[in-house]
Amino acid sequence: MSSTSDSIRQVLESHGQLPVGISTLRNGDDLYQNGLTSHASVNVMLALEDTFNIEFPDSMLRKSTFQSVAAIAEVLISLGVEEPQH
């Protein structure tokens, strides 16, 4: 079963339009510094909502929410997304 981080990585792979492969980035690496554009981050946000069946509250619609895989995971957990049991 895939972890939350793996699912986030899949969303970034499909919607992040990153110039580098997501597999080359660590969970803490800054996605914007690695080429995530503001328009691509919008697509990432919408895809995360679909994937995890959540809705980001307005207060979380800021760049820092999508800064890194780790930052996204932290926000998702705060929104009640549970790490799958292994």
Place this chain on the structure above:
Amino acid sequence: MSASEFRRTLLDEGILVPGGVTGLYHRSFAFERIARGVESYVSHAGDVAESRRLYFPPVMAKSTLVKSGYLRSFPDLVGVISTFGGSDRELPALLARVDAEEEWSDLLVSTDVAMCSAACHSLFPLFQGDTLGRDGTVYEIQGTCFRHEPSEDPARMQSFRQHEFVYLGTAEGALAHRTYWLERGTELLGALGLAVEVVVANDPFFGRAGRLLATGQLEKELKYEITSPISSAVAGAIASGNYHEDHFGVDFRILLEDGSPVHSACIGFGLERISLALVLAYGTHVDQWPGDVRHLLQLETGRLAP
């Protein structure tokens, strides 16, 4: 005075004439004299060579709506021109709808033409595929823009003119252009006696996703506005200075000699909004305005500013 009271005054005094649809106005000669005075005043401050001054029509290539990213970010504000694309055989169906006073425009087909979204959007395609020198280039441009946002507030017209100074070149050059023009613009508009203020701002990006774009724009301080009371005591933007980063350089493949995309910046003066702000401040009778303001805007004669 509230915006609706001001609107009433403008219409009663014949400064603006209702255009038949909310937010659409015809301009009286008195209003046009002010707007062109403002145009001439701002233009003189720029001192751009004639070969780099362009006046765009109110419409542009539809493809520019996509390339500029405007459609993606502001789909609710755009306008696209449609026309009848059928033959003799299809015409009666259209006219039957018209005669029945039913909606008919869905029987039209889209053309290659769209309403101009922002004056500088018509400029960037002219450089598509070009390579610019490190010094960059500055253009003075004017365009009549359309925004589908019908409002009773005369400060928010559906059709209005932007007079811009646009820079294309390096990142440092773009930021310097914006800094220079925000200061110069504040000085120019302040000298007309307007209560101006410079504030960080964001564009009205569409929807929830747009909030993400807006907060990003604010965090990076990409957009500043010069504000003033326009149609009421509430201040609104009468000019704005925008740093586009390399957005248009990438989208229109405009490069510097080192192969990197150009950065760009613009200052846009809203001719209608500045004119309204002046009417709000000094009244509907230009002859009674302060002498120095009339002098700066060349309003002493009864003619349009050259």
